[in-house]
Amino acid sequence: SNEEPPSTDIITLTRHVLADQFRMGAAATGDLTLLLTAIQTTSKFIATNVRKARLINLVGLAGETNVQGEEQKKLDVLSNDIMVNSLRASGKTAVLVSEELEEAIIIEDRYKGKYCVVFDPLDGSSNIDAGVNIGTIFGIYQIKPESKGTISDVLRPGSEMVAAGYTMYGSSANLVLSTGNGVNGYTLDAALGEFILTHPDIKIPPRGKIYSFNEGNSMYFHQPVVNYLNSIKYPTNGKSPYSARYIGSMVADVHRTFLYGGIFGYPDDKKSKSGKLRLLYEAFPMAFLTEQAGGIATTGTKRILDIVPTSIHERCSVFLGSKDDVLDLAKFYETVK
Numbered sequence: 001s002n003e004e005p006p007s008t009d010i011i012t013l014t015r016h017v018l019a020d021q022f023r024m025g026a027a028a029t030g031d032l033t034l035l036l037t038a039i040q041t042t043s044k045f046i047a048t049n050v051r052k053a054r055l056i057n058l059v060g061l062a063g064e065t066n067v068q069g070e071e072q073k074k075l076d077v078l079s080n081d082i083m084v085n086s087l088r089a090s091g092k093t094a095v096l097v098s099e100e101l102e103e104a105i106i107i108e109d110r111y112k113g114k115y116c117v118v119f120d121p122l123d124g125s126s127n128i129d130a131g132v133n134i135g136t137i138f139g140i141y142q143i144k145p146e147s148k149g150t151i152s153d154v155l156r157p158g159s160e161m162v163a164a165g166y167t168m169y170g171s172s173a174n175l176v177l178s179t180g181n182g183v184n185g186y187t188l189d190a191a192l193g194e195f196i197l198t199h200p201d202i203k204i205p206p207r208g209k210i211y212s213f214n215e216g217n218s219m220y221f222h223q224p225v226v227n228y229l230n231s232i233k234y235p236t237n238g239k240s241p242y243s244a245r246y247i248g249s250m251v252a253d254v255h256r257t258f259l260y261g262g263i264f265g266y267p268d269d270k271k272s273k274s275g276k277l278r279l280l281y282e283a284f285p286m287a288f289l290t291e292q293a294g295g296i297a298t299t300g301t302k303r304i305l306d307i308v309p310t311s312i313h314e315r316c317s318v319f320l321g322s323k324d325d326v327l328d329l330a331k332f333y334e335t336v337k
């Protein structure tokens with residue numbers, strides 16, 4: 001047979017990030033690697049609990065409401081707690097912002113490091129109880145020089161993030177990461193307990209055939225969005241219409257968009273004046289990854305990564321994905337006001 005023995009040169013996420021730091025030379029201290037190790041651990045813990053959720057009474061509501069007025073699921077709370085505990089204990093963080101916590105956490109001096117982590121501990125909560133893909137999203141800033149770590153260290157444009165990523169809990173756990181030098185995807189080998197490089201240098205195809213919007217909101221959509229959707233559903237000049245795919249977990253919808261191409265959108269509309277997705281821990285990290293993978297992320301009129309946040313839980317309109325598809329969408333904003 002032509003079967004090969006298993007490779008003895010496996011590239012783990014930690015090895016890959018370290019290699020990146022070696023390349024940067026003296027500037028690298030290994031702190032980011034250690035912080036990413038803590039994040040990997042939380043993803044493994046969450047992945048394990050997602051797998052067992054039905055068996056260990058982890059489905060359903062926790063009984064509390066978060067600052068956005070959403071009912072928290074048990075897994076939202078568990079995922080938030082593991083992340084806060086692990087990130088604090090890493091000794092590498094100064095400020096933490098979570099979807100599930102009204103206020104930012106300023107880390108006490110004993111544990112203080114130089115990074116700020118903004119995160120959505122469990123994305124796609126509405127899909128948990130149906131066993132559909134969910135995820136974790138994170139973005140990382142470095143505190144400003146001289147800062148001891150305050151809220152102003154995270155009220156900065158997404159373009160100033162030093163790293164961003166997500167883990168998708170699906171048929172396997174996939175961690176997708178950028179430290180500002182392209183995007184790589186890693187798959188959790190459950191037997192090893194390690195994320196292994198499986199998707200090196202992810203690039204979004206320049207054009208796709210899939211659109212991913214919650215069209216149930218169509219009656220609220222602004223005219224540019226309606227017109228754009230019509231243009232891909234009823235194309236002229238003999239082209240085929242686009243396929244619709246919408247999971248309702250941003251992580252899963254964006255992951256598919258990265259691999260297959262196309263456009264993901266959650267626009268602001270007549271009902272949700274700023275849209276639904278949160279700027280700091282949903283839009284920014286995904287926009288950072290999108291640009292690093294050669295795609296575009298816009299509000300329709302403005303580059304997402306250029307937005308300067310004024311509060312930690314603010315929302316924004318999001319369109320991201322294949323360059324040509326997002327440019328097509330943006331044209332409708334230019335022509336229809």
Ligand code: AHG
Binds near residue numbers: 070099125126250
């Ligand atoms: P979360 O579960 O973290 O609150 O995020 C839910 C978000 C996002 O995952 C998804 O893209 C969007 O909400 C889906 O919203 P609709 O159910 O309104 O389509």
Ligand code: MN
Binds near residue numbers: 099
């Ligand atoms: Mn939520």
Ligand code: MN
Binds near residue numbers: 123250282
């Ligand atoms: Mn979310």
Ligand code: MN
Binds near residue numbers: 076099121122123124
């Ligand atoms: Mn969430």
